[in-house]
Amino acid sequence: MFTEELKAFRRLGFRHVLLQVLNFASVIASGLMIWKGLGIVTNSESPIVVVLSGSMEPAFYRGDLLFLTNPSSEQYKTGDITVYKIPGAEIPIVHRVMETHDVPKSIDIRKYTKSKSKSKPQPGEDSKQDNQLLLTKGDNNYVDDIELYQGLEWLEKKHIVGKVRGFLPYVGYVTIAMNDFPQLKYALLGGLGLLALIQRE
Amino acid sequence: MARTKQAAAGSSNANSSSVNGSQKARSPSPDPSDRPLGPLAVTVPAYDREVVKVNNANLTELKNACDDAVKRFLSRPELFKQIYTHTDVRLGLGWLSVFVAAGTAFYGYKIDFEQSKPVVTVGLILYIILTVLSTLYAYFVEGDTIFVGKRKTFSKRIITERITLSSSTPPTPKASSCPSYSVSLHYVRSTNGGKTLLGRGRTKGAAPYNKFFDANGVMDQPAFEKWVGGLVETAMDGKAA
Numbered sequence: 001m002f003t004e005e006l007k008a009f010r011r012l013g014f015r016h017v018l019l020q021v022l023n024f025a026s027v028i029a030s031g032l033m034i035w036k037g038l039g040i041v042t043n044s045e046s047p048i049v050v051v052l053s054g055s056m057e058p059a060f061y062r063g064d065l066l067f068l069t070n071p072s073s074e075q076y077k078t079g080d081i082t083v084y085k086i087p088g089a090e091i092p093i094v095h096r097v098m099e100t101h102d103v104p105k106s107i108d109i110r111k112y113t114k115s116k117s118k119s120k121p122q123p124g125e126d127s128k129q130d131n132q133l134l135l136t137k138g139d140n141n142y143v144d145d146i147e148l149y150q151g152l153e154w155l156e157k158k159h160i161v162g163k164v165r166g167f168l169p170y171v172g173y174v175t176i177a178m179n180d181f182p183q184l185k186y187a188l189l190g191g192l193g194l195l196a197l198i199q200r201e
Numbered sequence: 202m203a204r205t206k207q208a209a210a211g212s213s214n215a216n217s218s219s220v221n222g223s224q225k226a227r228s229p230s231p232d233p234s235d236r237p238l239g240p241l242a243v244t245v246p247a248y249d250r251e252v253v254k255v256n257n258a259n260l261t262e263l264k265n266a267c268d269d270a271v272k273r274f275l276s277r278p279e280l281f282k283q284i285y286t287h288t289d290v291r292l293g294l295g296w297l298s299v300f301v302a303a304g305t306a307f308y309g310y311k312i313d314f315e316q317s318k319p320v321v322t323v324g325l326i327l328y329i330i331l332t333v334l335s336t337l338y339a340y341f342v343e344g345d346t347i348f349v350g351k352r353k354t355f356s357k358r359i360i361t362e363r364i365t366l367s368s369s370t371p372p373t374p375k376a377s378s379c380p381s382y383s384v385s386l387h388y389v390r391s392t393n394g395g396k397t398l399l400g401r402g403r404t405k406g407a408a409p410y411n412k413f414f415d416a417n418g419v420m421d422q423p424a425f426e427k428w429v430g431g432l433v434e435t436a437m438d439g440k441a442a
Contacts, residue, residue, distance in 0.1 A: 007251065015288050022295045029302035033328050036309055040322055045314040158315075 024196035044070040044162035049083055049092060050172030055138030056081070056094060063173040066094060068162025076100055076132060076157075081164040084136065086150050092161050095145055099135040101154075109133070109156060132157050253420040260380060263410050264370050266420055267382050268347045271366060274426045275433070281350025281364055287343045291335060298331035345369050360399065363389045364433070371407070383407040384429070388436040402436035 038047045051064045059081070060066070068083055076082060076097050085092040103109050109131045133154035137144040149155065178185040253270070255262040275281050305324030309317045345367035352362045368384045383405070390400040406428070413425045 015285060015292065018292055018296075019288070022292060022299070025299045026295055029299045029328070030332075032306040033302050033325060036306060036321055037325050039309075039314070040318065040325060 020197050023199070024193055027192070027196055042069040042162065043072060044068050045085075046083075046092065046161055049094070049161070050175045051094060052091065052176070053138075055140050056096070057140045059139055060094065060167060061169070063170055063176060065168040065171040066164050067166045067168075069165055070160065070162035074163065075102065075130065076134060076160070076163065082134070082136065083161040083164065084155055084159045085161055086148065086152070086159065088150055089148075093136075093138075093145070093148060094164065095136040095138045095141075097134055098137045098144060101133040103131040103133060105130055112154065134160070250422055253422065255414070255418045255420065257414060257416070257418040260370055263380075263414065264368065264382065267410075267413070267425065268368055270420065270422055270425055271368070271384070271429055272348050274429060275348060275350055275364070275366075281348075281352045281362070284349045284351055286349065287346060290338055291343070294331055294335040294338065298328050298335065301328050301331065358392050360390060360392050361395060362391075362437075364436070377409065379409040379411045381407045381409040382413075384432065386432060386436045388433070390437070400437075400439050402439045404432050404436040406432045 039045060047068050049066050049068065051060045051062055051066060054062055066083065078097055078100060080097045081094065082097055083092050083094045101112075103112070112133060133156065135144055135146075135154060146153075178188070253266050255266045257263070272283065276283050301324055305321055305328065308324070309321045312320075346365060347368050348364070348366040350364045354360050354362070365387045366384060368382060370380055371383050373380045384407070385405040386403065388400075388402040388404075389398070391398050408428060412428075413421050415421065
């Protein structure tokens with residue numbers, strides 16, 4: 001199957017091979033840049049996430065795709081659905097805000113967070129903005145998220161990845177399938193690569 | 202002075218007087234006795250060809266096969282040497298944008314989101330600029346061009362020739378049953394380091410694809426080369442066909 005393609009490559013020369021590989025590489029590059037651009041525009045680390053558990057049923061089911069934004073001036077309110085990430089935990093969690101306490105700029109928030117880490121404040125972090133202390137709970141859970149906070153009493157704004165603005169049902173199952181069966185991921189990437197390398201515009 | 206000498210020599214030759222007649226007023230008529238070898242005159246006997254077989258129904262494949270045949274035909278030894286400027290610009294801009302994207306993504310992966318934001322934004326803007334530049338170049342500057350070639354020959358003096366070919370598949374009118382391959386050539390012959398213009402020709406030609414491809418999609422390369430060679434030699438003679 002490949003002998004014809006290899007013959008064609010040898011006939012057309014080195015520059016042609018470079019052009020074909022560029023085709024493939026620029027598809028990947030544009031995908032990466034669109035993802036990073038989306039992150040910058042929404043001010044969120046991961047603007048599109050997949051729901052992995054059933055803790056927010058009946059609002060969100062496992063496999064739903066969520067769209068997040070995280071404007072820096074946002075003050076979260078009770079009832080907002082947020083995605084947050086605890087430092088030390090790998091997976092972000094999507095739950096609803098139960099309680100909020102606004103902490104104005106002048107007060108050092110670390111007085112109220114009995115966090116285990118004794119780190120010094122980073123320059124430009126927290127101290128210059130209005131901060132909030134948040135407590136969350138999944139709609140389908142019996143208890144709030146204190147157990148999940150790994151020692152923290154409250155969530156701060158810096159832990160929030162974003163607030164849910166919209167969702168698409170079922171689409172996230174593609175990502176779940178690719179995570180559970182890595183061969184699928186490689187097969188898809190390999191197939192796309194082959195197509196881009198052989199096709200000529 | 203050189204030109205009046207050529208015109209005098211040309212008028213005595215019956216062949217070139219017809220050339221002069223069909224010329225556009227502004228382009229000088231090249232001296233036929235001075236003409237370097239045209240592509241039809243150069244036959245390389247041991248030229249073994251690979252069979253070119255394409256999918257008959259795919260217009261892109263047909264056009265690409267014709268373009269590749271033109272490039273092979275005109276790049277033979279003794280004929281033109283291909284200038285790769287357009288390709289190189291596209292390759293350069295393209296690979297630069299790929300590296301910028303890879304670097305930006307890697308940086309964003311290693312550094313925390315908040316701290317990485319300024320650098321990632323700069324990288325993103327740079328990528329967008331490079332991509333837009335590359336697209337504009339390909340659309341406006343390169344356009345339909347498929348081959349740019351140059352040749353230096355030495356007969357009485359060093360003659361430099363430059364040929365540019367562009368091809369397209371124009372939309373087929375309802376009357377005809379087969380789409381056609383339209384090619385247009387621009388040929389310039391000069392000497393003295395490009396300062397003295399010896400001749401210039403502009404030719405256009407179109408032929409339906411079924412003249413060169415049979416029902417199975419196999420390309421009739423000798424027929425195609427004869428057709429293209431005829432067009433090139435017409436341009437070299439300076440006829441505005």
